[in-house]
Amino acid sequence: MPGEPAEIHFLIEPLGPNYGRAAFSCGSKELDSYLRTQAGQDLKKRAAVPFVITPDHRTIAGFYTLSQHAVDLGELPEDVAKKLPRYPLVSATLLGRLAVSLQFRSQGLGEKLLMDALYRALQSSKQIASAVVVVDAKDEQAAAFYRKYGFIEFRRIQRRSFLPMATIVQLFPE
Secondary structure, eight states, rough: TTTTTOOOOEEEEEEEEEEEEGGGGOHHHHHHHHIIHHHHHHTTTTTTTEEEEEESSSSEEEEEEEEEEEEEESSSHHHHHHTSSSOOOEEEEEEEEEEGGGGGGSSSHHHHHHHHHHHHHHHTTTTTTTTTEEEEEHHHHHHHHHHHHHOOEEETTTTTEEEEEEHHHHHHHH
């Protein structure tokens, strides 16, 4: 309809050198600094893989990182732990950081990033085992965001939560 703003289409892809990382601002100095100074190094050193959501292959509207992780079986709630192998450490995927630019807030990008991360974790778990996806929420608002999607808090680690891969499988039926 004339006069209405055009709908922006976003693409999620791995962080590359053509992105304007310096312009990104999500309101968290820690997350802004990570993207500007550390994300590229983590990628090069294979410590984490950053993914960005972009409208134009240059602007970063948001990002998240994924890496391999392990969880102490004793830290999980008993009803979840009893469904997993009795190893001291259980394989996991760490959703290390997730942030949306202030410029692109209120467009559902946080949910899009989360769903993309969960889907990638699920696909990866078919090649490299992962029983859960783990997140460390930076504050209570972030913890509430993850709880809304079914993440379960660890017993003894504040604002650390997880989503079992069995739950993620149900999100993406094949």
